[in-house]
Amino acid sequence: MTDPVRETAAMIAAMAPVLDPATYAFVTLADPARAAAALPLALASFREDEGLSLILPLPTARGLGFADPIPMARITLTVQSALDGTGLTAAVATALAQAEIPCNMVAAFHHDHVFVPAAKAARALAVLQTRATRP
Numbered sequence: 701m702t703d704p705v706r707e708t709a710a711m712i713a714a715m716a717p718v719l720d721p722a723t724y725a726f727v728t729l730a731d732p733a734r735a736a737a738a739l740p741l742a743l744a745s746f747r748e749d750e751g752l753s754l755i756l757p758l759p760t761a762r763g764l765g766f767a768d769p770i771p772m773a774r775i776t777l778t779v780q781s782a783l784d785g786t787g788l789t790a791a792v793a794t795a796l797a798q799a800e801i802p803c804n805m806v807a808a809f810h811h812d813h814v815f816v817p818a819a820k821a822a823r824a825l826a827v828l829q830t831r832a833t834r835p
Contacts, residue, residue, distance in 0.1 A: 704780045708787030714779040715788065715812075717828040723818050725761035725769030726804070728753045738764055743774075744806055755806070755815070772804070773821035775814040775828060781807075788812060795831040796824055 705711045724743060729735040730751035739745060741764075742754040761769045781788050789805050792814055796803045801824045804815040816824040 702780060704782035704785070706782040706785040708785070708791075711779055711781050711785055711788040712791045713832055715777040715781075715792070715828065715832050716779060717775045717777055717814070717825055717832070719821055719825045720774040720776065722774070723758040724755050724772045724774055724815065725758045725766060726753065726755055726772065726815070727761050727764075727766050727769060734764075744808075771818035772815045773818045773824070775816065775821070775825055777812045777814065777828075780810050781812055783807070783809070791831060792828060795827050799823065799827045801827065 705714055728748070728751045729738060735752040738754055738756065739752065741760050742756050744755040746753045756764070758769065758771055777788070777792070789807070789812065793803055793805065796814070796816065801816055801820045803824070806813045806815065814824070814828070
């Protein structure tokens, strides 16, 4: 296993974004029984005061009765960024904002994941690939 990349420019240059072919949905559940049933199906979760937020595969979300979730694509930044590294999230969010692409960032232990509206996924991937090559 390699050491995490900590330096800002190195993280950005090595982000190597990869588009996941699956489509996801962000949902929230306040009912504990329903949340417990959905949690094992989730890609990710976060407990908030309002309920349990989940990132589910879109077909799963619809199957659980979420009729109108926003279809989201996931772009994984394959650089192993350090948890205490700075600037990667800002660079990604800024590049996407300048292209008028909304994003939701999820940082995990090894990689950062960018969720964008599925209809804008190809454009978002191109923006991030271009940003990685710019100093």
